[in-house]
Amino acid sequence: MKPLSDSVTRSGSTGAGVWWRIPLKAAADAAGKAATLVVTVAAARTLGGDAFGVLALGMTTGWLLGVATDAGLSMHLARETARDPDRARAIAVEVMTVRGAMAYIAAALVTLLGSRVVPDPFRLAFVLIVLAQLGGAVLDTLAHLFRGLGRSEIESAVHLAQRGLTASLALVVLWQWPRLDYLGVALVAPPLGALVIALAIASLLTSGGEDRAADADGPTSSAMRLTWRRFARDVLPIGAATLISALYFRCDVYFVERWEGLNAAGGYNAVFRLVEAARLLPAAVMAVTFPALCRASTTGPVRRLGAGLLAAGLLGLAALVAGASPIVEHTYGETVAPAVPALRVLALALPLFFLNYALTHQVIGWDGHRAYLGIATAALAANLAANLLLVPVYGMVGAASSTILTEIVVTAGCLHVLRTARPTFGSVEPAAEAI
Numbered sequence: 001m002k003p004l005s006d007s008v009t010r011s012g013s014t015g016a017g018v019w020w021r022i023p024l025k026a027a028a029d030a031a032g033k034a035a036t037l038v039v040t041v042a043a044a045r046t047l048g049g050d051a052f053g054v055l056a057l058g059m060t061t062g063w064l065l066g067v068a069t070d071a072g073l074s075m076h077l078a079r080e081t082a083r084d085p086d087r088a089r090a091i092a093v094e095v096m097t098v099r100g101a102m103a104y105i106a107a108a109l110v111t112l113l114g115s116r117v118v119p120d121p122f123r124l125a126f127v128l129i130v131l132a133q134l135g136g137a138v139l140d141t142l143a144h145l146f147r148g149l150g151r152s153e154i155e156s157a158v159h160l161a162q163r164g165l166t167a168s169l170a171l172v173v174l175w176q177w178p179r180l181d182y183l184g185v186a187l188v189a190p191p192l193g194a195l196v197i198a199l200a201i202a203s204l205l206t207s208g209g210e211d212r213a214a215d216a217d218g219p220t221s222s223a224m225r226l227t228w229r230r231f232a233r234d235v236l237p238i239g240a241a242t243l244i245s246a247l248y249f250r251c252d253v254y255f256v257e258r259w260e261g262l263n264a265a266g267g268y269n270a271v272f273r274l275v276e277a278a279r280l281l282p283a284a285v286m287a288v289t290f291p292a293l294c295r296a297s298t299t300g301p302v303r304r305l306g307a308g309l310l311a312a313g314l315l316g317l318a319a320l321v322a323g324a325s326p327i328v329e330h331t332y333g334e335t336v337a338p339a340v341p342a343l344r345v346l347a348l349a350l351p352l353f354f355l356n357y358a359l360t361h362q363v364i365g366w367d368g369h370r371a372y373l374g375i376a377t378a379a380l381a382a383n384l385a386a387n388l389l390l391v392p393v394y395g396m397v398g399a400a401s402s403t404i405l406t407e408i409v410v411t412a413g414c415l416h417v418l419r420t421a422r423p424t425f426g427s428v429e430p431a432a433e434a435i
Helices: 002-011 021-046 049-070 073-083 085-116 120-148 152-176 180-216 219-223 228-250 252-260 262-278 280-295 300-332 334-348 350-365 369-394 396-420
Strands: none
Touching: 021 049, 021 152, 021 262, 021 280, 021 300, 021 334, 049 085, 049 120, 049 180, 049 228, 049 252, 049 262, 073 085, 073 120, 073 228, 073 280, 073 350, 085 120, 085 180, 120 152, 120 180, 120 280, 152 180, 152 280, 228 369, 228 396, 252 262, 252 369, 252 396, 262 280, 262 300, 262 334, 262 350, 262 396, 280 300, 280 350, 300 334, 300 350, 334 350, 334 396, 350 369, 350 396, 369 396
16 A cells, blocks of 8 residues: 555655646536536526425535534544654544544434424425535545545545436436425435445545654654644634635525525525536546645745636626526526526626635645634624615625625735735745735
8 A cells, every 4th residue: 555655645746737627626616516506507407496495495504513513623634644644544543533533423414403494394305404414524624635645536536426316316316306305315325425435435445554754753742633722723724714704605504594585595595506507617627636725935926826717807807797698598588587687797896716725724724724614704704694684675685795705805805814814834935925
């Protein structure tokens, strides 16, 4: 196994070995998002309005719980394995043990309290949908091990297989037995199976570094272990900030449901999925280049990445604004047509979405997790205030407008931090290049 581990370490995240992984990751994510979109479209066309609304609430709730139970462990896993590949196995074991325990607690709470969120006839379906999202979130945490090792192609393969199987099962169920609880069963099984396979691959991939990690064991290695003190200091702030960003990113659907009803919540969630699909490019770029940002000594790399992503976001904005109506009509049908104005407004946030991928990853890569927590908190406050003011008056368009304001706050906060930030890892120049 040593040659395998050596090849992982040497592959790194710079040079010619990087760029072919970006289109591969983008293609895998595109296929995964397409699978989710196909399931959403099929559900919109076969389930009733209330059932489709419960599906939206279940997916949003599960996604938020997945982020909450991650608690910053994903970014910690990627960052630490990028810096010390020889300790990848030990880091992964520590991280996944905590990750699994937190997901189990969340699953138990959802099972007990599901009836408080949705009507009793939908309780089982709601719980299953949330559990499916939780399983996918745990799998995503493990995928950050592959990112840190510069092996994002493994993540891409697992992701593609899991999403493809999920879509296939879900479509069969919706075609033969169009019930929300049956759909929930079809959504749960594939992430759990993929998690088992990914754990086996991770075990094989990291076994070659055990001897070198043992040789390096000492005061420095001990200091790097994930103690509760270090978890609270270096990991939990990332998790809190990520959870807060997840809340301001997706809590709009709850405001829409509160003032506009389940049908509107389902429609808003549907068009938001289209915007999410457009963000595949920055997600793929950052999945591959994050290790390089962690080791960067100046802001030059993030400036180049940010400029390219901003330009791509502007192109996406133009495409969504021009084609919003036919895209929604041909994708979802007339039932989601009232959400077209919301999609046009959401499209205005797309360039900032793209740019903020690069900015937030650089802040975290330079151990700026506490600053990121402050930025996310300010963004959440702006989002909640805007939703409370705008959604009762403008409905879905108000929710979409609050998203634009939130992303402006994130951009401004990250730029402020990076103007004065300095890298904290390795030997770097005394002053970072200004943005």
